[in-house]
Amino acid sequence: MTAPPQIDVGSIRAIDVHVHLEPDGDATATDAAARKYFGESGAPRDPRALADYYRSRKIAFVVFAVDERLTGRRQVTNEEVVKFAADNRDIAIPFASIDPHRGQEGVEEAKRLVSAGAVRGLKLHPPVQQFFPDDTLAYPLYEVFAAAGLPVVFHTGHSGIGTAMPGGGGVRLKYGNPMPIDDVAVDFPGMPIIMAHPSFPWQDEAISICLHKPNVYIDLSGWSPKYFSPTLVQYANSRLKHKVMFGSDYPFITPDRWLADFETISIRDDVRPLILKANAVKLLGLSTA
Structure with a gap:
């Protein structure tokens, strides 16, 4: 059994629900294009420096x-993600990522990680993994996490990965449409689902799904808050105030930048603590004792 996170909820000021453990020193054309799209954040990618940050x-x-x-x-x-989180369990919560195309081998890995208590959720990126969320190809993976009551995060909307590369680097944006996630929410009503990012150009669809399905949430990563649509801000302030969460998309966008821009938008004072921390504490089942 892997030791669970030991986060002192009372001592932290926020929970970032969207952080990538990236390969340090990656020099691929895809990485260069992503840095150009997001702007060079200067965020350290070395695992120790990330944790220190x-x-x-x-x-x-x-x-x-x-x-x-x-x-x-x-x-x-x-395994690298799990080890990193174990070394930094005072602040890090590990999620797995498994390409649904790996089939039964991937499902068996998911079962091992979940049964060992090594991970607390699953991250999927349909545009890069090239599948629609409602494809039954992925359902055996969902079954593993649904049985454990653990959340599944789906990338939604535009992809900074591949932007401006020839052919978009092979990334097909159609897989980022959030509407197929509605089917997943129907078929797995007890499985928490997090739609990652403001879902441009399908923001209204994402809001509708989140409003309609009790088990669906939105993380606000991947965009500076100053670019959030008025509709997203409106619903974050009202009917979805308990269902939206702070996420940065580190290292592409840093919490420093995200939080500074968050201060400039018209989120109600009583809603800010929900978005920054309380909603994630509840969804992730973190102890407040």
Whole structure:
């Protein structure tokens, strides 16, 4: 049994639910294009420096890699993510990532990780992993996490990965449409689902799904808050105030930048603590004792 996170919820000021453990020194064309799209954040990618960055800011975080074979980037394994989180369990919450195309072998890895208590959720990136969320190809994976009551994160909307590369680097944006996630929410009503990112150009669809399905949430990563649509801000302030969460998309966007821009938008004072921390504490089942 892997030791669970030991986060002192009372001592942290926020929880970032969207952090990538990236290969340090990646020099692929895909990585260069992503840096150009997001702007050079200057965020350290070395695991120790990443942990120090968050610890110094009193921010806990969900961490994962992306299991994919489209971009040519070096794969960070689930074992690396689990070890990193174990070494930093005072601030890090590990999620697995498993490409649904791996079939039964991937399902068996998921079962091992979940039964060992090594991970607290699953991260999927349909545009890069090249599948629609409602494809039954992925359902055996969902069954593993649904049985454990653990959340599944889906990338939604536009992809910074592949932007401006010839042919978009092979990334097909159609897989980022959030509407197929509605089917997953129907078929797995007890499985928490997090739609990652403002879902441009399908933001209204994402809001509708989140509003309609009790088990669906939105993380606000991958975009500076100053670019959030008025509709997203409106619903975050009202009917979805308990269902939206802070996420940065580190290292592409840092918490420093995200939080500074978050201060400039018209989120109600009573809603800010929910988005920054309380909603994630509840969804992730973190102890407040």
